[in-house]
Amino acid sequence: xxxxxxxxxxxxxxxxxxxxxxxxxxxxxxxxxxxxxxxxxxxxxxxxxxxxxxxxxxxxxxxxxxxxxxxxxxxxxxxxxxxxxxxxxxxxxxxxxxxxxxxxxxxxxxxxxxxxxxxxxxxxxxxxxxxxxxxxxxxxxxxxxxxxxxxxxxxxxxxxxxxxxxxxxxxxxxxxxxxxxxxxxxxxxxxxxxxxxxxxxxxxxxxxxxxxxxxx
Amino acid sequence: xxxxxxxxxxxxxxxxxxxxxxxxxxxxxxxxxxxxxxxxxxxxxxxxxxxxxxxxxxxxxxxxxxxxxxxxxxxxxxxxxxxxxxxxxxxxxxxxxxxxxxxxxxxxxxxxxxxxxxxxxxxxxxxxxxxxxxxxxxxxxxxxxxxxxxxxxxxxxxxxxxxxxxxxxxxxxxxxxxxxxxxxxxxxxxxxxxxxxxxxxxxxxxxxxxxxxxxxxxxxxxxxxxxxxxxxxxxxxxxxxxxxxxxxxxxxxxxxxxxxxxxxxxxxxx
Numbered sequence: 097x098x099x100x101x102x103x104x105x106x107x108x109x110x111x112x113x114x115x116x117x118x119x120x121x122x123x124x125x126x127x128x129x130x131x132x133x134x135x136x137x138x139x140x141x142x143x144x145x146x147x148x149x150x151x152x153x154x155x156x157x158x159x160x161x162x163x164x165x166x167x168x169x170x171x172x173x174x175x176x177x178x179x180x181x182x183x184x185x186x187x188x189x190x191x192x193x194x195x196x197x198x199x200x201x202x203x204x205x206x207x208x209x210x211x212x213x214x215x216x217x218x219x220x221x222x223x224x225x226x227x228x229x230x231x232x233x234x235x236x237x238x239x240x241x242x243x244x245x246x247x248x249x250x251x252x253x254x255x256x257x258x259x260x261x262x263x264x265x266x267x268x269x270x271x272x273x274x275x276x277x278x279x280x281x282x283x284x285x286x287x288x289x290x291x292x293x294x295x296x297x298x299x300x301x302x303x304x305x306x307x308x309x310x311x312x
Numbered sequence: 313x314x315x316x317x318x319x320x321x322x323x324x325x326x327x328x329x330x331x332x333x334x335x336x337x338x339x340x341x342x343x344x345x346x347x348x349x350x351x352x353x354x355x356x357x358x359x360x361x362x363x364x365x366x367x368x369x370x371x372x373x374x375x376x377x378x379x380x381x382x383x384x385x386x387x388x389x390x391x392x393x394x395x396x397x398x399x400x401x402x403x404x405x406x407x408x409x410x411x412x413x414x415x416x417x418x419x420x421x422x423x424x425x426x427x428x429x430x431x432x433x434x435x436x437x438x439x440x441x442x443x444x445x446x447x448x449x450x451x452x453x454x455x456x457x458x459x460x461x462x463x464x465x466x467x468x469x470x471x472x473x474x475x476x477x478x479x480x481x482x483x484x485x486x487x488x489x490x491x492x493x494x495x496x497x498x499x500x501x502x503x504x505x506x507x508x509x510x511x512x513x514x515x516x517x518x519x520x521x522x523x524x525x526x527x528x529x530x531x532x533x534x535x536x537x538x539x540x541x542x543x544x545x546x547x548x549x550x551x552x553x554x555x556x557x558x559x560x561x562x563x564x565x566x567x568x569x570x571x572x573x574x575x576x577x578x579x580x581x582x
Contacts (some may be wrong), residue, residue, distance in 0.1 A: 172569055243431060
């Protein structure tokens with residue numbers, strides 16, 4: 097009887113250890129988000145501003161972007177800042193200063209490119225928009241960038257801050273004039289899908305104006 | 313007298329019309345011929361590099377180079393390389409003046425002529441790299457290190473070579489295989505065989521060696537040789553292109569957009 101109890105205790109402890117390890121592993125690997133969504137849309141755009149002082153990015157990477165999304169297929173543009181220790185898809189470390197980028201996964205094809213640095217306390221308008229036949233285009237400060245398709249259209253659109261690798265990176269991004277595109281024109285985000293995984297935290301003035309931040 | 317003047321004016325008008333029409337015809341005809349020649353040149357250029365090109369059109373009005381690729385459903389191993397070559401050729405030919413476009417548009421069709429993938433982007437004129445002779449053993453040291461580290465990760469480094477290509481310059485090619493079935497272990501190995509391996513390779517090449525590499529190309533297969541990932545990096549353009557077999561996700565991507573908000577969202581009043 098004692099032996100059986102002992103065995104059970106060992107099993108319970110082992111199970112608890114497994115769950116704790118599993119959860120901590122998940123917590124380390126899972127991305128963390130803050131921001132808002134709109135379902136559905138033919139496009140999304142937002143003015144995304146960098147903070148006035150340089151964030152301390154440690155233990156991961158912070159992304160601030162707009163994106164379409166359908167079952168893992170997406171096109172996103174925004175600015176990224178890394179810890180100088182996490183490698184970007186090109187093998188080089190993510191830049192340690194806020195830098196514009198574009199990334200897409202579409203029908204078995206992946207693409208990523210980094211553009212110029214976005215200086216502190218500076219706003220760039222980021223947009224991904226349907227341009228016909230399921231093809232969507234990235235646009236940064238009115239300059240057309242790469243386009244990809246076909247994507248399911250219309251689809252979910254989002255304007256988010258993401259902390260990847262860990263929840264540690266400090267960041268602060270003001271999302272203003274967050275808009276989705278209907279069939280013909282842009283309108284402010286108007287749905288309550290507000291999200292803050294705490295961290296990153298979010299301060300919402302409205303569905304279409306908010307600041308996402310962590311540690312600053 | 314008046315009648316005569318009218319006749320002369322009419323005649324002069326007719327002559328003028330003929331001259332204008334002829335000039336326009338010659339100009340447009342020459343333009344078409346020139347464009348057709350350019351199209352053929354670019355097409356031959358891409359075909360000679362192994363691309364399965366269905367058509368190439370230089371749309372002078374929109375300043376776009378339109379390339380149609382014959383492929384298959386789900387794409388195939390080599391697509392990432394093909395797209396990288398098209399982008400680079402457009403950039404090189406624009407720099408040399410052989411191509412007068414500022415945009416490139418690529419459409420991939422399957423066997424039934426259905427569009428499977430389409431992308432377009434800006435043409436950034438740049439000089440074609442000079443093909444220089446390379447020392448095949450230049451990467452032996454790092455090859456040995458990566459082979460050993462790959463083994464500890466469960467990745468077999470089948471080849472790591474340096475070559476000089478007449479059209480694309482100096483290319484580092486890596487061939488690796490991963491035997492693990494789909495799951496977390498394979499994802500971890502895929503991440504190592506792409507972004508981590510590439511990082512160590514670039515640290516070595518662009519750091520301690522005196523090499524200048526124009527393209528990095530990684531081909532990953534499974535244990536039976538079936539293609540998993542085709543991964544191409546153009547360091548000067550800062551672009552990464554990859555083709556993934558069905559079921560493969562881009563595990564090398566640090567961030568990713570969020571899925572369905574309804575399932576995960578903490579909704580609050582606003």
